[in-house]
Amino acid sequence: MYLQLQNLTKQFDNITAVNDMNVNIKKGELVSLLGPSGCGKTTTLKMIGGFLKPTRGKVILDGIDITNLEPEKRPITTVFQSYALFPHMNVQENVGYGLKYRKQYSKKAAREKVDEMLDMVGLKDFARQNVTKLSGGQQQRVAFARALILNPKVLLLDEPFSNLDAKLRVKMRNEIKELQKKIQITMIFVTHDQEEALSISDRIVIMNDGVIVQIGSPKDIYTNPKNQFVADFIGRVNTLKLGEKTLLIRPENIAITSEDTGHNGKIIQKQYMGPYTTYFIKIGEQTIQADISSITDEAWEIGESVNIKFM
Ligand SMILES: Nc1ncnc2c1ncn2[C@@H]1O[C@H](COP(=O)(O)OP(=O)(O)O)[C@@H](O)[C@H]1O
Ligand SMILES: [Mg+2]
Known part of the structure; x- marks a missing residue:
């Protein structure tokens, strides 16, 4: 060395x-x-x-x-x-x-x-x-x-x-x-x-x-x-408790879908960031952030009930 x-x-x-x-x-x-x-x-x-x-x-x-x-x-x-x-x-x-x-x-x-x-x-x-x-x-x-x-x-x-x-x-x-x-x-x-x-x-x-x-x-x-x-220092991360497990998941690794994934939430806020939109999704008592690329975004609305998928 x-x-x-x-x-x-x-x-x-x-x-x-x-x-x-x-x-x-x-x-x-x-x-x-x-x-x-x-x-x-x-x-x-x-x-x-x-x-x-x-x-x-x-x-x-x-x-x-x-x-x-x-x-x-x-x-x-x-x-x-x-x-x-x-x-x-x-x-x-x-x-x-x-x-x-x-x-x-x-x-x-x-x-x-x-x-x-x-x-x-x-x-x-x-x-x-x-x-x-x-x-x-x-x-x-x-x-x-x-x-x-x-x-x-x-x-x-x-x-x-x-x-x-x-x-x-x-x-x-x-x-x-x-x-x-x-x-x-x-x-x-x-x-x-x-x-x-x-x-x-x-x-x-x-x-x-x-x-x-x-x-x-x-x-x-x-x-x-x-x-x-x-995880927090180098970028943004969601800390999501699912039963006994705690997931650390980046906002860009979450997708929003209408199909049933078993993880249901409600959009409570959205921020347009240019290349992507950040959706704030409430799942039970927790809120997570999902960055959805502007190219694939179907423009979900505040108040809408959605399913999320981890990628
Ligand atoms: N000459 C010094 N005397 C006393 N404390 C110092 C001195 N230089 C740095 N420190 C302390 O050491 C720690 C690390 O400082 P530093 O290396 O400057 O951090 P960084 O560059 O990561 O911001 C800090 O708590 C700072 O207050
Ligand atoms: Mg320094």
């Missing part, structure tokens, strides 16, 4: 922010840390980057124990939430900044490397612009180029899109995924946004209260959540 977190633990006074975390990450893999605010994502990332010393446990990279190395001695770079660009520098100065401290680069080689990075993130025409004049998405790209120019073995990203509006977030996450595939860099991506994690990750690590709750591929986690917490 390329990057190993072994029994990684961080205690702050009386808070155990991260508790005995074990994760093995393959070279070139994109792994997301996903969980609610305060669950220990940033603390984990800081221990990997070297900005926080673990109370216990190890970080092993490419066979070498780096647990006690200073951040700048690790072949790892971090893109922080705020980008932390240098406002008094232009784009190429920001991107080239880290090379100043790498003696193996001549001035000319450094310039070429900067050009190559700017080309990669599509900012060649902005080389001499002041970074404060750029849009949020462009600043984000500068932050990436600045991190990647150092040729890190691992790139850490802490909620990199949280300052961007919804549309731009989607655009940037697609760009990141493409870039990551192209240069095959190992990446750990922190987010609290389930859709973001599902759409770009090779694997997702779900955290809660400082511990790992589940690790798996996006599809694994979505279709086979280990418990109610994971």
Whole structure:
């Protein structure tokens, strides 16, 4: 395994922010840390980057124990939430900044490397612009180029899109995924946004209260959540008690039908969502939600008695 977190633990006074975390990450893999605010994502990332010393446990990279190395001695770079660009520098100065401290680069080689990075993130025409004049998405790209120019073995990203509006977030996450595939860099991506994690990750690590709750591929986690917490956190889920059994069932896995299925209910509310309509169906004392695709929807009405089918 390329990057190993072994029994990684961080205690702050009386808070155990991260508790005995074990994760093995393959070279070139994109792994997301996903969980609610305060669950220990940033603390984990800081221990990997070297900005926080673990109370216990190890970080092993490419066979070498780096647990006690200073951040700048690790072949790892971090893109922080705020980008932390240098406002008094232009784009190429920001991107080239880290090379100043790498003696193996001549001035000319450094310039070429900067050009190559700017080309990669599509900012060649902005080389001499002041970074404060750029849009949020462009600043984000500068932050990436600045991190990647150092040729890190691992790139850490802490909620990199949280300052961007919804549309731009989607655009940037697609760009990141493409870039990551192209240069095959190992990446750990922190987010609290389930859709973001599902759409770009090779694997997702779900955290809660400082511990790992589940690790798996996006599809694994979505279709086979280990418990109610994971099921709720990663999408919407109905918890339906049928006799002794409790079913966890996604709204898109419920169909409405007029044929007798043995599960009868009454539509008490409906919400048109564009691609689908969410029907709120009362079954006995319980209410469940069913997302019916706009393509197949027969437009059931509020008050109507219907049968439901689990798919
Ligand atoms: N420097 C610190 N001192 C004390 N407590 C901290 C410190 N940093 C984080 N914590 C606590 O550790 C827990 C995890 O925080 P954090 O890793 O920032 O969570 P996340 O990034 O998932 O929102 C929280 O309860 C937070 O208050
Ligand atoms: Mg955080």
